[in-house]
Amino acid sequence: MATPEGYVAVKRYDEIPEGGIVPFEVDDDERILVKLEGNVYALSGICTHEYAELAEGDLEDHVIYCPLHGSGFDLETGRVTSLPATQPLPVYDVQIVDGVVYVSREPRQG
Amino acid sequence: MADPRPCVILGGGVAAYGAAEALRAAGYDGPVTLVSAEPVVPYDRPALSKAFLQGQKTAEEILLKPPEHYQRLGIELRLGQRATAVDLDRRELVLEPGERLPFAVLLIATGAEPVRLRLPGFDLPGVRYLRSLADAQALREDLSRAERVLVVGCGFIGAEVAASARMLGKQVTVVDPLPVPLAGPLGEEVGGILAEVHRRHGIELRLGQKVAELRGHRSVEEAVLESGERIACDLVVVGVGVRPAVALFQGSGLQIENGILVDEHCATGVPGVYAAGDVANWWHPAIGRRLRVEHFDNAAQQGAAAARAIAGDPQPYAPVPYFWSDQFDLNLQYAGYPGPWDQVVLRGDKAAPSVTAFYLRQGVVEAVVTINRPRELRPGRRLVEAQARVDPAVLADPSTDLRALAQPARQAE
Numbered sequence: 001m002a003t004p005e006g007y008v009a010v011k012r013y014d015e016i017p018e019g020g021i022v023p024f025e026v027d028d029d030e031r032i033l034v035k036l037e038g039n040v041y042a043l044s045g046i047c048t049h050e051y052a053e054l055a056e057g058d059l060e061d062h063v064i065y066c067p068l069h070g071s072g073f074d075l076e077t078g079r080v081t082s083l084p085a086t087q088p089l090p091v092y093d094v095q096i097v098d099g100v101v102y103v104s105r106e107p108r109q110g
Numbered sequence: 111m112a113d114p115r116p117c118v119i120l121g122g123g124v125a126a127y128g129a130a131e132a133l134r135a136a137g138y139d140g141p142v143t144l145v146s147a148e149p150v151v152p153y154d155r156p157a158l159s160k161a162f163l164q165g166q167k168t169a170e171e172i173l174l175k176p177p178e179h180y181q182r183l184g185i186e187l188r189l190g191q192r193a194t195a196v197d198l199d200r201r202e203l204v205l206e207p208g209e210r211l212p213f214a215v216l217l218i219a220t221g222a223e224p225v226r227l228r229l230p231g232f233d234l235p236g237v238r239y240l241r242s243l244a245d246a247q248a249l250r251e252d253l254s255r256a257e258r259v260l261v262v263g264c265g266f267i268g269a270e271v272a273a274s275a276r277m278l279g280k281q282v283t284v285v286d287p288l289p290v291p292l293a294g295p296l297g298e299e300v301g302g303i304l305a306e307v308h309r310r311h312g313i314e315l316r317l318g319q320k321v322a323e324l325r326g327h328r329s330v331e332e333a334v335l336e337s338g339e340r341i342a343c344d345l346v347v348v349g350v351g352v353r354p355a356v357a358l359f360q361g362s363g364l365q366i367e368n369g370i371l372v373d374e375h376c377a378t379g380v381p382g383v384y385a386a387g388d389v390a391n392w393w394h395p396a397i398g399r400r401l402r403v404e405h406f407d408n409a410a411q412q413g414a415a416a417a418r419a420i421a422g423d424p425q426p427y428a429p430v431p432y433f434w435s436d437q438f439d440l441n442l443q444y445a446g447y448p449g450p451w452d453q454v455v456l457r458g459d460k461a462a463p464s465v466t467a468f469y470l471r472q473g474v475v476e477a478v479v480t481i482n483r484p485r486e487l488r489p490g491r492r493l494v495e496a497q498a499r500v501d502p503a504v505l506a507d508p509s510t511d512l513r514a515l516a517q518p519a520r521q522a523e
Binding site: 049065069082 | 161484487488
């Protein structure tokens with residue numbers, strides 16, 4: 001199966017644990033995959049407030065929380081749900097083809 | 111239909127920011143003016159003692175949002191304008207140098223101001239306090255020239271400034287009257303962990319001691335402790351706590367008692383007048399007592415809660431207070447109510463340190479602190495939120511899955 005255009009293959013769907021946060025890189029850009037209730041989300045891996053790896057963070061109610069200062073970002077949209085971050089987290093489109101998770105190279109717009 | 115009531119937000123910290131955002135998000139479409147004595151839009155104040163002081167971030171980089179953002183929200187900014195008087199009957203503020211600003215709704219978000227020490231020598235040049243961006247800019251400038259820094263008071267600001275100064279390569283001494291720093295808010299065991307981290311990084315601690323006076327000719331040169339010890343220093347930073355900034359409202363008709371008294375909707379006893387953030391002493395309905403919290407997260411959220419009440423959608427403000435502190439490579443996070451508690455239960459490795467502490471009162475989890483263990487913060491917070499009773503031995507057992515423990519607590523809410 002060919003990789004969808006503008007996407008990169010990241011991991012097999014079955015290899016991501018439910019409730020897991022899995023770090024990966026695209027061209028040295030740190031990102032994360034999150035699997036929740038069977039759905040897979042792809043977001044930037046670095047908090048928009050101060051440098052912190054969100055792979056070390058925590059999930060609660062479809063929000064990913066920064067491990068250092070509690071900034072919260074909506075998994076679906078990257079919208080800030082709690083300060084101190086005020087800039088949204090870039091989110092990426094996900095496609096699952098033949099059991100493989102593909103993530104868009106470019107962030108979703110707006 | 112446009113809400114015709116002009117609303118004034120008095121203050122320029124994160125409570126004001128949270129209110130500005132939430133007013134518009136909640137559909138308030140009347141005129142809104144933000145009045146701040148500081149000449150800058152709301153910024154990330156916690157960064158002042160850390161990323162800003164260490165030179166990792168500029169003033170522009172710590173703004174919560176750029177000035178244009180307020181224009182987009184349709185919020186008028188009156189920056190660098192101090193309010194000198196208020197008349198709640200006539201519904202107007204007097205701003206320097208004499209302009210009158212009418213309001214229908216007033217949100218007081220004036221925050222807090224540092225307690226000044228009135229001891230001999232504390233008026234010398236080279237003695238600094240840290241609250242505002244201007245304070246931080248002056249301190250950063252002084253730090254670039256200083257070699258020996260004395261920090262008076264080892265609360266969160268003192269401890270963070272000491273760590274930042276040490277990270278900049280300065281010789282740093284910290285004096286605090288308590289035998290264990292931060293024992294008040296965090297207890298002796300956790301305070302002791304922080305003290306050890308500071309010692310390990312080469313900070314000289316003078317605990318259980320007080321400064322009697324500062325001496326110097328053109329500027330500060332040494333401190334004399336009550337014990338008689340003399341400590342050479344060319345910069346002194348005082349961090350001995352803050353007081354709610356209520357001076358403008360003395361005699362205004364508002365009830366003032368350790369801040370401005372408000373109810374669970376951030377409303378004062380005067381209709382249309384609200385308070386939020388460090389200045390507000392509010393009734394917390396979930397725990398049935400008053401709280402005044404001096405932290406960023408509360409200010410942001412309470413500002414937003416007040417805004418929703420102003421916009422006609424009041425919801426009881428009943429958060430689990432949260433704050434963090436970063437010192438060297440240590441990250442501390444606190445979720446919970448202030449003490450008193452009667453038992454502190456630790457799990458993890460104190461030496462590393464990688465520790466979670468639970469604070470119990472009569473068996474109920476009142477607060478949780480994580481030190482370099484961020485994944486235990488939110489499950490711990492859920493236990494606090496549920497006012498859970500958990501066997502201390504279970505909490506202390508590192509094999510206990512806090513997440514699983516927190517789940518039934520949450521369902522029982």
